[in-house]
Amino acid sequence: MRGSRTHHGGYYVSYHTIKAAAAVIAAKTQRETHTAAVVLGSGLSDYARTLDGAIEMPYEAIPEFPVPRVVGHGGSLFSVPVGENYILLFAGRVHLYEGWSMDEVVFGVRTAVATGAERILLTNAAGGVNDAFHPGTLVTISDHLNLTARNPLIGPNDARLGPRFPDMSTVYSLRMRTELARILRSHELPVHEGVYAWFTGPTYETPAEVEMAKRMGADLVGMSTVPEAIAAKHMGADVAGLSLVTNYAAGISGDPLSHDDVTETATKARAQFSNVIDAFLPMLAGG
Numbered sequence: 001m002r003g004s005r006t007h008h009g010g011y012y013v014s015y016h017t018i019k020a021a022a023a024v025i026a027a028k029t030q031r032e033t034h035t036a037a038v039v040l041g042s043g044l045s046d047y048a049r050t051l052d053g054a055i056e057m058p059y060e061a062i063p064e065f066p067v068p069r070v071v072g073h074g075g076s077l078f079s080v081p082v083g084e085n086y087i088l089l090f091a092g093r094v095h096l097y098e099g100w101s102m103d104e105v106v107f108g109v110r111t112a113v114a115t116g117a118e119r120i121l122l123t124n125a126a127g128g129v130n131d132a133f134h135p136g137t138l139v140t141i142s143d144h145l146n147l148t149a150r151n152p153l154i155g156p157n158d159a160r161l162g163p164r165f166p167d168m169s170t171v172y173s174l175r176m177r178t179e180l181a182r183i184l185r186s187h188e189l190p191v192h193e194g195v196y197a198w199f200t201g202p203t204y205e206t207p208a209e210v211e212m213a214k215r216m217g218a219d220l221v222g223m224s225t226v227p228e229a230i231a232a233k234h235m236g237a238d239v240a241g242l243s244l245v246t247n248y249a250a251g252i253s254g255d256p257l258s259h260d261d262v263t264e265t266a267t268k269a270r271a272q273f274s275n276v277i278d279a280f281l282p283m284l285a286g287g
Contacts, residue, residue, distance in 0.1 A: 043266025
């Protein structure tokens with residue numbers, strides 16, 4: 001059964017569609033199981049190509065897989081050996097603001113879990129709301145605020161994917177956050193944790209919206225990650241989030257915001273970011 005339009009115009013991706021995509025990944029890679037997955041955020045898509053033994057699959061080659069429509073967001077899935085296991089790396093993700101349905105936005109992480117991934121690392125480029133988080137800072141996500149009034153679990157619930165009312169009190173794994181903190185210290189980088197607030201975009205947030213998010217407890221703002229975290233947690237995976245602060249959020253510094261600046265900062269921080277992910281992959285892959 002392929003994805004289909006529902007009676008109210010939404011797009012519903014079925015359990016069978018997800019399993020079919022997982023089967024194609026296993027066939028193309030000749031790797032039946034992947035124990036973990038990483039979603040690479042803005043400007044970081046090239047990281048996967050640096051890893052030994054990587055097998056690349058364009059998203060177009062996977063049934064029903066949505067392809068990013070934003071410059072700098074990549075469009076390939078990589079299968080990579082880490083120790084005795086294999087992990088998936090998503091070089092690029094799709095966003096709600098591109099016009100995709102929520103089911104399509106989370107299709108990648110759902111497929112990853114269907115391949116056997118028990119742990120998911122979600123990375124992103126984010127705006128810094130907390131004054132201490134200057135551009136170039138890495139911040140581990142401790143919790144999130146969903147400020148979009150959208151949720152990937154709205155609609156029919158298939159119990160084979162997860163429960164109707166999943167607990168979200170501990171979305172971001174303390175164990176993985178602790179390991180990320182250890183790695184950051186080992187690289188002589190500051191250890192920061194923060195709350196990530198999700199806005200739909202594609203406009204950057206207004207100063208008033210940033211101030212609202214700050215008063216609600218946000219340290220970071222961005223246009224991704226939260227729906228993927230919800231969907232992966234719904235399916236029983238452990239989730240970690242790592243944000244690269246690429247700019248101060250609107251109203252913090254007074255400077256105008258641009259996607260080119262975000263990509264430039266992400267590019268400058270790529271080596272630092274890559275070193276942290278390199279060190280985290282063994283734990284991620286092997287549990």
